């Protein structure tokens with residue numbers, strides 16, 4: 173059975189109309205066929221954002237010739253990436269054939285490598301989770317884990333006929349930092365210098381993208397979730413710690429070394445609780461799953477997410493006290509992010525159970541910022557994808573992002589395929 177992991181997930185054939193008009197932001201094609209790969213991405217992007225369209229409408233929106241669109245559609249139909257929905261009567265004359273993205277046209281595999289466990293999911297082009305596997309990792313040696321992954325990929329791949337576009341991997345960040353060491357209970361020991369993308373590519377034979385959980389979650393929200401029709405947003409991701417992925421003009425903000433958005437180690441309480449990074453009073457000592465688990469640990473027993481849900485449903489006073497303590501720190505950080513990034517919205521997601529996250533959101537009192545505007549179309553803060561698989565789902569969105577969205581900030585002739 174198909175599960176829809178991303179909220180607001182729908183196949184392109186029945187996707188809701190975009191909430192905000194964004195024609196002005198849509199990438200344009202290039203008209204001689206010098207950049208066919210770019211034009212192909214533009215067509216896929218238009219169909220993903222707008223739902224079913226005909227050739228003429230696609231050509232007009234992409235600003236490329238109808239013939240170029242026809243060629244791209246033929247190519248995509250051959251690859252089974254598109255569905256022919258037949259003719260739709262709109263007015264006089266022969267109605268145009270409508271095309272939509274085929275959810276079954278391609279799959280990706282998303283992997284979350286965490287200390288002690290590996291989660292793998294298969295995601296289709298419609299944003300539906302098609303398979304899921306969870307394995308314990310008693311031996312965290314890189315070679316052992318990568319061998320195990322390649323076996324898992326072979327097994328999962330054999331279950332689907334659709335082409336495997338690529339593999340996405342999320343691992344705990346920050347990557348290759350000195351000074352800000354330790355970075356908490358989730359760092360993978362002895363993986364420093366291991367080129368996971370290259371080693372996995374060699375073992376599995378498809379392209380591999382590696383990123384941190386917050387960036388991957390932002391890409392997932394942009395392609396299949398709350399960010400569906402939003403091009404500028406901040407994604408706050410609750411793993412064990414808390415990180416931020418920012419989408420700026422439809423592109424994830426990476427930073428020079430892939431560590432942009434590492435907000436968990438920004439000090440929010442001077443001289444506050446000591447953190448494993450060596451500082452005192454970091455955000456994630458107050459607002460993270462790790463902080464919550466620590467706060468809720470009683471008689472040496474740490475509640476798991478099912479237990480947290482029960483405690484929340486029972487209005488446990490200790491849990492409520494934690495929410496009351498966490499909310500002001502998170503509010504302050506969100507106000508800061510609004511002033512820095514001027515996002516359309518801030519999306520909160522990750523492994524924090526959804527009712528707890530929604531409760532936390534309801535307690536926020538965000539300070540005045542540039543986000544105070546009368547003409548807002550979206551709430552300042554909203555919840556996105558949550559659950560145990562959210563990191564792996566974000567990972568699975570990474571290869572789709574590389575394959576189907578226009579790479580606006582790159583030399584288009586050298587776009588990553």
Ligand SMILES: [Zn+2]
Pocket residue numbers: 436437438447448449450451454
């Ligand atoms: Zn810290």
